[in-house]
Amino acid sequence: MSTDYQKAREALGIRLRELRLTAPGGRLTGTHLADRCGWHKSKVSKLENGRTTPTPADLRNWAEGTGQPETYDELLHRLRGFESHTRSWRRQLAAGHKPVQDARNAEHARTRTFHVWQGAMVVGILQTPDYARAVFTRFTELQRSPRDIEEAVASRMKRQEALYDSTKRFHIVMWEAALRALICSPSVLAAQLDRLTGVIGLPSVDLGIIPLSAPLKIPPATAFWIYDERQVIVENWHAELWIDEESSMDTYLRTWRTLRESAVYGTEAHRLVNAARHALEQD
Structure with missing residues (x-):
């Protein structure tokens, strides 16, 4: 807490x-x-x-x-x-996942610059429908929440329209582990990795990936989104933390920038995605 x-x-x-x-x-x-x-x-x-x-x-x-x-x-x-500021999953998910996704969509709509860290899975804004479906299914089982999976997927996919909005910029850093975590079936993950190769190079997206072998200044811990340097949303197992206090905001920005120092971009990021894709074909 x-x-x-x-x-x-x-x-x-x-x-x-x-x-x-x-x-x-x-x-x-x-x-x-x-x-x-x-x-x-x-x-x-x-x-x-x-x-x-x-x-x-x-x-x-x-x-x-x-x-x-x-x-x-x-x-x-x-x-x-x-x-x-602390929104428990138990209370948020009482009506299912779609209302939570809709609330995030509203936050996205009024934001221009995003800084994102995700170490465990592909970030939602870049997910394919099948990958998102698998994620929502797992979390529905974990949280024992209503199974409005298709509605939640549709809401998350609507958010991706922002990737093609020239007024927005997404600065995303992921750990290589997110490319290999089998939260879904191998075939779904393969399609998701193909999707990532198409995202690298979008004008609105700076996608950095931290190799598993990269030296790290800090541990790659909890996922978070920074919205226009005015709001941070942190995802824990029991709740989302919505943080707008200035000193805490500064901490998350420093955290993101520190993690970014270990990330690779462009061709090197493509290489990591392709390596994860190739590993699936060999399994």
């Missing part, structure tokens, strides 16, 4: 404790408030100490249970404020 997120959750817990201790009818004990809300008494402690994230219903119960229903809007605003 991000430090900023946890600090915000702890700050909300402090505010909740304050409301309990200043209830109009007199200070409430945690047990008394839990009884009013119909909760186990440990829930009050967990919420006040930032060990769990309240739901909007929890906040309403708290405001009403402490005799201060007018504070609900304030509490909800606090919750929305830090949840907007």
